[in-house]
Amino acid sequence: MKNPKVNIFINGDENVLKKGRLMSKSVENPETFPEQGIVFNMEQEPQGDMAKFLLKNGDNWYIPFRYISTSCEADYVGGYNYKYERFSVNIDGIAMNVGLRNEYYTIGEELSKSEMGTLCEWIDRAVNNVRNSITTVKSDLNQEAGLYNTNKEAADAAAAGLDGLKTQKTKQEGTKADLIAQQNQMKTEIAAKNKEIEDKNTELQKLKDDKDNLKQKTEGMAVGISAAEAVIKDLDAKIASGDTGAAAFQEKTKIATDRFNKNIASLKKAAPQATAVQHADDASKALLEKNSPKEVNVELMKITP
Secondary structure (H helix, E strand, O other), X not given: OOOOEEEEEEOOOOOOOEEXXXXXXXXXXXXXXXXXXXXXXEOOOOOOOHHHHOEEEXXXXXXXXXXXXXXXXXXXXXXXXXXXXXXXXXXXXXXXXXXXXXXXXXXXXXXXXXXXXXXXXXXXXXXXXXXXXXXXXXXXXXXXXXXXXHHHXXXXXXXXXXXXXXXXXXXXXXXXXXXXXXXXXXXXXXXHHHHHHHHOHHHHHHHHHHHHHHHHHHHHHHHHHHHHHHHHHHHHHHHHHXXXXXHHHHHHHHHHHHXXXXXXXXXXXXXXXXXXXXXHHHHHXXXXXXXXXXXXXXXXXXXXX
């Protein structure tokens, strides 16, 4: 497909336009572009609200796929057969409606109705792939953080001998009970949020965000519970045998570290924007320097899929 000229505008105001050329390959084959977004060669630098979602990378400007919060719509309106792509973006809780008007009046630049529809399909596919990738890698990172935490603490306890293992087992049992209580409370909150969603359509987006945040936290806690159960089982066996098994715990810690680092790299690739990369780095420091899965999750929650 050609790289069409488009006029970019927001919230329906076509009096304020910025011209650019949409690089169609950036939505057809996003993996070939580092931006992970809709890439434009701009004739004019974006300003004001437009600059909040049009980010610069070298000579290109782009709208990150993860900023796009609605499906893309292609349509024809107006007496001159205008062609539009429309979708919404959400940055830090502020939503804006974005329009891309094809420069139909220049020979060779116009897109057919079919081509406009194909562009929208590509955009929707790319948005879903990026969102799914970020959600998956965040879940994997929380899992590895939990495994790292429990095995690192077990390794430290093993160095102190059997008494250290017994102390660690008691701590893990307390952690498991606390996580189960928190998880049950959050499940109750999720049910309440679902009821509010049904009753308050005007607050639908905010409530969905609240619910999804709670759901991610409970999933992270479920991972923590499973990890604690696995370590408790391992500790029981070692206490019974009298063998502290420090080397085994250290090896599991190393495996969790390698997987965690690999997933951090995948997250940065899926969300290459500077703020997202900073949150990913902070999540890495929270685990590897502070051994705090809770802080890992806090940083990951700041990266919206």
